[in-house]
Amino acid sequence: MATAHTSHEEPNYMNIFWALTVLTLLEIGAVYLPTTKLVVGFLLVALAVTKAALVALYFMHLKFERPTLGIIALTPMIICVFLIFMLLPDLTAHNKLHTPSAKSAASETAHSP
Amino acid sequence: MSEAAAVLHQEVQTAESPLTPESWGKLGMWVFLAGDAMSFGGLLAGYGALRASSPDWPNPLQTLGIGLTAFMTFLLICSSVTMVKALSAVKHGDQVRFRIFLLLTVIGGTTFLTLQAHEWGHLTHEGMTMSSNPWGAALFGTTFFILTGFHGCHVFGGVVYLSCVLLSGLRGRYSADNYSPVEIVGLYWHFVDLVWILVFTFVYLVGAGS
Numbered sequence: 001m002a003t004a005h006t007s008h009e010e011p012n013y014m015n016i017f018w019a020l021t022v023l024t025l026l027e028i029g030a031v032y033l034p035t036t037k038l039v040v041g042f043l044l045v046a047l048a049v050t051k052a053a054l055v056a057l058y059f060m061h062l063k064f065e066r067p068t069l070g071i072i073a074l075t076p077m078i079i080c081v082f083l084i085f086m087l088l089p090d091l092t093a094h095n096k097l098h099t100p101s102a103k104s105a106a107s108e109t110a111h112s113p
Numbered sequence: 114m115s116e117a118a119a120v121l122h123q124e125v126q127t128a129e130s131p132l133t134p135e136s137w138g139k140l141g142m143w144v145f146l147a148g149d150a151m152s153f154g155g156l157l158a159g160y161g162a163l164r165a166s167s168p169d170w171p172n173p174l175q176t177l178g179i180g181l182t183a184f185m186t187f188l189l190i191c192s193s194v195t196m197v198k199a200l201s202a203v204k205h206g207d208q209v210r211f212r213i214f215l216l217l218t219v220i221g222g223t224t225f226l227t228l229q230a231h232e233w234g235h236l237t238h239e240g241m242t243m244s245s246n247p248w249g250a251a252l253f254g255t256t257f258f259i260l261t262g263f264h265g266c267h268v269f270g271g272v273v274y275l276s277c278v279l280l281s282g283l284r285g286r287y288s289a290d291n292y293s294p295v296e297i298v299g300l301y302w303h304f305v306d307l308v309w310i311l312v313f314t315f316v317y318l319v320g321a322g323s
Contacts, residue, residue, distance in 0.1 A: 010201060017194045021187065027314065028183055031174065031321045041319050048314035052307045059193050059303040069132050069143060076147050080154030087162045 008064040016058045023051050136293040139300070146304045149267075153308050156263060157315055160256045164320075171248035174321035177236070177257070185228050186313045192221030193306045196299045203282075206289040215279045215295075218302065222272040229265050233258075257316060264305070264312055271305050274298050 030043045057063040062070055133139040164170050173179070199214035236257075240247045246254040278298045281287065287295055 013194055013197050013201075017190065020190045024183065024186055024190070027318055028179060031179070031318055037320055044314050044318050048311055051310045055193065055303055055307045055310065059197050059306070060300055066132055069140075072132075072143055072147050073150075076150035076154055079151060080158055083155065083158045084161065087158060091162055091165050 008061070011058045011063075013058070016054055019054060020051055023047050023054075136297070138293060138297050142297045142300050146300065149304070150308075153263070153311070156260055157311065160260060160315065163252045163256055167250040167252060169249040170320070171246070171250065171253050172321060173317050176241075176246075176248050176253075177317055179317050179321065181228060181232055182313055182317050185225055186309060188221055188225050188228075189306045189309050192218045192225070193303050195221060196302050200292065200295050200299050203287050203292045203295050204289060208282075208285070211287070211295075212279070212282055215275065215282060219272060219275045219279060222268055222275065222302075226265065226268055226272065229261065229268075233261075260312055260316055264308055267305050267308070271298075271302050274301060 027044055027047045030040055030047065033040055033043070056073060062073060133143070195214045195217040199211050199218060202208075202210035202214060241254045241257070243255050243258050245251050275298055278294055281294070
């Protein structure tokens with residue numbers, strides 16, 4: 001059985017807990033902000049990424065691990081962002097096909113002799 | 114065994130992982146979590162694509178509600194704290210606190226699953242299924258049940274895994290010199306918490322404004 005050898009300064013876990021709690025409350029508050037859904041969306045994603053980073057860095061101790069382990073942890077995130085950008089052209093094409101003008105143009109073409 | 118083979122065998126036994134010198138298991142868990150993160154990332158990206166291309170996507174605030182799930186998020190954050198406290202206790206040789214905090218983590222996970230089952234039952238009762246719902250795009254129910262269900266399976270697996278470690282802990286298997294399995298199960302549990310933070314935001318909050 002492997003034993004643990006490495007040691008690092010233990011973070012103040014209660015500070016992280018309070019930060020996560022406050023960020024969660026801010027997220028819920030952000031939903032009710034009188035602004036556009038796009039702005040609220042960006043705000044919510046920023047808050048969620050901050051919370052996820054706090055969990056990874058302090059609870060999962062990524063901050064105290066070797067940088068290469070951080071690269072392993074970050075790789076899926078990079079690939080997922082890439083995946084989202086890969087899906088964007090498909091979404092754009094789908095939305096163009098389903099706009100009212102596109103639909104009427106399609107029906108006119110279908111009814112023309 | 115020849116002398117050369119014996120030397121080689123000894124070298125293999127004493128060799129350390131360059132990334133996680135404390136245990137190979139920890140590196141294995143990180144690699145597993147990286148793969149698992151890609152599964153969740155794929156599901157979330159697919160969810161985003163389907164949602165963006167559905168004009169009649171229901172408002173999650175009006176259909177799902179966020180009060181219960183906000184509490185569930187808080188519960189998972191609390192269970193992450195009890196998990197790190199359990200690890201800290203075993204590192205310092207405090208067996209009593211280690212067992213109490215690990216038990217609290219198991220209770221937190223079990224409560225989360227109970228609340229999720231209640232939420233699913235409520236939504237099913239309102240007519241939401243994998244293929245339809247009374248509020249709009251049919252894929253709303255499909256993506257909701259797949260995403261939260263996949264995460265719920267992870268929570269269930271985590272509760273079983275934590276319970277196994279707790280039972281071993283009650284038998285006195287872990288100490289200040291041997292706590293790697295506790296650290297490894299902790300990594301898994303924090304990952305489950307991290308993923309829920311993202312699922313909660315993308316499924317319940319984004320687009321929920323008036």
